[in-house]
Amino acid sequence: MRLLFIGDIVGRAGRAVLLEHLPNLRARWKLDFVVVNGENAAGGFGITEAICEDFLAAGADAVTLGNHAFDQKEALVFIERQPRLIRPANYPKGAPGRGANLIEAANGAKVLVVNMMGRLFMDALDDPFARIEDELAACPLGVGCDAAIVDFHAEATSEKQAFGYFVDGRVSLCVGTHTHTPTADARILSRGAGFITEVGMTGDYESVIGMEKDEPLRRFVRKIPSGRLEPAVGAATLCGVAVETGADGLAKKIAPLRLGGRLTPAEPDFWNG
């Protein structure tokens, strides 16, 4: 299968570059399944139902979230009727929505999508290592699903890499999100999981992790907040990771995708021609 994961869409600039390119990418590369992280899509904080539906209409099969999942209060309600919108699985019991779902791809294949949050330098949710065991046991790769994609939303590089090794051999792709700046380590782990520590945001990189930079700078320098954090509105870079899986559901090829905006472009060479 041909899988594409696109990192945190930040604000209007991020939404614009996603909606501009995703339909073309989907057709040009004959993508089977696309996941988009939407936790910062609405003004940098959370997601609305209209935005979620725009992403699905543009070619996303699933939308994952993170620590900003419920910043837009309407998400507490509409997430229940959006089976393709996935919030972190290790939220406390009783949280609205789903932390994982088995979603049918256009070609009929079944794809497990899980969103999980790390605990280092973040809100201490339930143990992500214990929770992913439950999810993978309930739907093993090759038995319950044809591909498995885990969005591990975490701050610490160490925790993200440890989590990758923990799920290696059991998922098609374990992708890090949340820190908004891509790492250069996209690779296939020894037991076959595609992995990248951090996929990077889809937003304007002339910013502080997607936010217009004056207010973050004031806060760092003066230690006094003096305004709201607003998403930067310059040309955004779409950041993602492309994975091709084999018959066993494990990754055979992986490459980063960077398109538009200020970062050096990159795209997989294995789907062209």
Ligand SMILES: [Fe+2]
């Ligand atoms: Fe984010």
Ligand SMILES: [Fe+2]
């Ligand atoms: Fe986040």
